[in-house]
Amino acid sequence: MKYYSLNHNAPKVSFQEAVIQGLASDKGLYFPEIITPLNASFFDTIENLSNEEIAFEAIKQFVGDEIPETVLKEIIAETLCFDFPVVEVEKGIYSLELFHGPTMAFKDVGARFMSRCLAYFNKDKAESKNTVLVATSGDTGGAVASGFLGVDGVDVVILYPSGKVSDIQEKQLTTLGQNIKALEVDGVFDDCQDMVKKAFLDESLAHKNLTSANSINIARWLPQMFYFFFAYKTLKSQNKPLVFSCPSGNFGNICAGIMAKKLGLPIEHFVASTNVNDTVPRFLENGKYDPKPSKATISNAMDVGNPSNFIRIQEMYQNDLKAFKKDFSSYSYTDEETLEAMKQIYKANGYIAEPHGAVGYLGLKKELQKHNNAIGIFLETAHPIKFLDVVEPALGITLPIPTQIKSVINEEKVSVKISSYEELKDFLG
Ligand SMILES: *Cc1c(COP(=O)(O)O)cnc(C)c1O
Numbered sequence: 001m002k003y004y005s006l007n008h009n010a011p012k013v014s015f016q017e018a019v020i021q022g023l024a025s026d027k028g029l030y031f032p033e034i035i036t037p038l039n040a041s042f043f044d045t046i047e048n049l050s051n052e053e054i055a056f057e058a059i060k061q062f063v064g065d066e067i068p069e070t071v072l073k074e075i076i077a078e079t080l081c082f083d084f085p086v087v088e089v090e091k092g093i094y095s096l097e098l099f100h101g102p103t104m105a106f107k108d109v110g111a112r113f114m115s116r117c118l119a120y121f122n123k124d125k126a127e128s129k130n131t132v133l134v135a136t137s138g139d140t141g142g143a144v145a146s147g148f149l150g151v152d153g154v155d156v157v158i159l160y161p162s163g164k165v166s167d168i169q170e171k172q173l174t175t176l177g178q179n180i181k182a183l184e185v186d187g188v189f190d191d192c193q194d195m196v197k198k199a200f201l202d203e204s205l206a207h208k209n210l211t212s213a214n215s216i217n218i219a220r221w222l223p224q225m226f227y228f229f230f231a232y233k234t235l236k237s238q239n240k241p242l243v244f245s246c247p248s249g250n251f252g253n254i255c256a257g258i259m260a261k262k263l264g265l266p267i268e269h270f271v272a273s274t275n276v277n278d279t280v281p282r283f284l285e286n287g288k289y290d291p292k293p294s295k296a297t298i299s300n301a302m303d304v305g306n307p308s309n310f311i312r313i314q315e316m317y318q319n320d321l322k323a324f325k326k327d328f329s330s331y332s333y334t335d336e337e338t339l340e341a342m343k344q345i346y347k348a349n350g351y352i353a354e355p356h357g358a359v360g361y362l363g364l365k366k367e368l369q370k371h372n373n374a375i376g377i378f379l380e381t382a383h384p385i386k387f388l389d390v391v392e393p394a395l396g397i398t399l400p401i402p403t404q405i406k407s408v409i410n411e412e413k414v415s416v417k418i419s420s421y422e423e424l425k426d427f428l429g
Pocket of ligand 1: 105106107140215247250251253254382
């Protein structure tokens, strides 16, 4: 499989090159040259397949012959080492729980898959290690740290803003050791992000083989389509149209859902639910793509002013706004509305939604008014414990600490404090 740059000013590359480079040389995102729908028989018999078998069928064309089938199957098995329950929250509305992985956020799947692909590509290169450099506002860093822990040939350097991530998130970043290093930046998330961007452009760091691990990387982005197949498998017997609502920030998750639809998965409609960072909802209203600086909210993993994957979505619809709007809606919600929804869901159904899932729920409820006979699914992208500072006071409850979190919370934090790009460079060496 070849991948082209969406800026159309860089050579086409293989899957391996796209994974190692992350971004094309013209700064465009990579996109697969050909997308071949899966056979109807696959969907007819999907309920007889395991999650691993489904994932293998969905992803294999994107990897091609660059990873042997047996190895790809092992990578998938290690990636999907936990459950993806579909929980009925109220009549006709389901929560697709993506938070049962090692760091209790949906990014575990993409991070685990990407790390193992990189390890495979590096297996014969004793000398040239890759360094994954990533800036995090909280959730990404933990998933990347855990996903890459102990993976041969890959060093991971995570930059996070000092004092701006939750205690649990900080422990997830700073306690693992081995090939994972945490840099505590004196600044805000944007400062971390700026340093990372600068490092990628810095010729003097070329020997470090820097790569990114956010959803611009195809190996982190594409495996996210698995979730939609798993939910379909569970709900198929009800024989109703499916509407999915994704709490969206960089739009990687929902973009992977649209890819699943391109492969033939029968999805009636997508909702991209956002917080007040509403660049996409505004675009759907007035046709103007006008990104704004991000605003801080209680659903902070979605505080993105210029969603990087939106360009991939536009590519899939060939910039045909009419066709796009038929399949896709996007609605934005304030923190007050989000808190109100969390309370209402808990009161009416006893279900604990964290702020991102609650935003997804709100967008879903709105869209379902237009789809009489449909079933709605919102993606619950993090465990409530990861946002306990919001969830506990809002619902007046105390959450038990899950084992995944207990295992890091008492470990000692190890980080290196930096306050300038020069210090980052010295650290990388
Ligand atoms: C990253 C993240 C999102 C947003 O996902 P995108 O793919 O960037 O749209 C939503 N919820 C949580 C908890 C996240 O960590």
